[in-house]
Amino acid sequence: MPDAPPRHVLSLSGGKDSAALALYMRERIPQMEYVFNDTGKELPETYAYLDRIQDYLGKPVIRLNADQGFDHWYDVYGGMIPSNHRRWCTKMLKLKPFETFIGEEPVLNYVGLRADEERSGYISHKPNITPVYPFREDGLKLADIERILRDSGVGMPPYTEWGRTRSGCFFCFYQQKIEWLQLKDKYPDLYEAAKVYERPYPGSGNVFTWSQGESLEELERPERAAAVRREAERRRANREETRADLTLAEVYANRFAPPSEDDDAACVICTI
Template sequence: MTRHILSLSGGKDSAALAVYLRDRVPDMEYIFHDTGKELPETYDYMARLESILGRPVTRTTPEDPFEHWLAVYGDMLPSNHRRWCTKMLKLKPFENYIGDDPCINYVGLRADEKRTGYISTKPNITAVYPFQDDGLVRADVFRILHDSGLGLPPYMEWGRTRSGCYFCFYQQKIEWVRLKRQHPALFDRAKEYEERSAMVSAGFTWCSRESLAELERPERMAQIEKNWEKKNADRAARRENLPLAAVLAGAEVEEEEPEGCLICTL
């Protein structure tokens, strides 16, 4: 018997897809790959989503934590060139949960995206993309979440754009600044991992060419915030020239979403 699986990351797209398919796929299994390194807001959002779905969400916590795999990989931090965090903390638990059962895996890529992702290639797992098949875009995701009463993930209120671990190397520098301001203890823990890694790989940091110790200096944080505000103002100025049709389609809030691992960030 074929199983129907929807992996939830704590992000807006997978949450919207779960709501979208709630009554269309009654035997859906909802799973959340809890690395133990998620933001507190992510856990709150998952609890609210369970209430909206009226179904439990299974946690597929990995057998070995992040610290174990960091040691296995010689204290080398994960990066976009070596995504062992996704492989060991997300993909491996997902495939263990499925086993050899035939499975349809529902993925929340939208019709307005051109991304590809780091998803399972096991022959018994078939990925499908309902949003792409039905032509749903970013504005539709916002509408689904609003109409359901779930809303957007609460971490977006303080400027975080993605789900995933609090130390995700894909996040922008402005997001590191906001993490420092919103969750200083988590920022400090990420800095400890970075300092540990520096003992074996000098110069390798979570952020490109800048350590968290350098980034957290008050003058540097102020500079990053100033640069982001200017970029945001430039984007707002460009929006003024958008045709009405583009505004109605949600283009006034559209940004190019940073690369990431689908199983982590959708």
């Protein structure tokens, strides 16, 4: 018997690049399967954006993790919150559910890395899963991704309207400190919910924090919050001054770059 043809699977993160890739591939691969790994801790805008994408695609976005979200694995790991050094959230809430969904069949996994970026990160390395990078293959850059989203009517992720630069959990540890304060401004209840996780780790008594070097309680203190906002504004003003000396291509390349703090290439499966 001839080998069965591979399945075609595209993972949506709630970010602009995977959204644009789903729209870009809709007519090219009609049999595409679209999946979203739901941690149960996404922003309200992320869920609304996924619904908008699903409506445009005309087929369901399969939600994984329906029964084992973040809190389940948080308990399994003994109350230790994840960080860039202990990314159990990506492993248990993104990679493993995805690989379980795929099984052992041959699969082409479509990834929205653009031609104008050098990111790498957490993707599956199972031998039956072959990554495909259509944007890189076709030379599509940030301006093209914006055009795809604009022309479709789907638009940019709505959380970008209030300053958030990435998809992922509302308490993602890769957030910049100014983004934490923007979360507090927009969703004070979610900020308070994130603070609850910052408690002593039973194994050692150490307190792990979401934001490097300080707790959310420390970050929100008026004098500290004011300093973070001043620094963010200073960086924004510097970027505006620099824009006059950039080429159009450089402006696009830097438009959604984080204004501060090391991104560390984050988790591709979470953020593209």
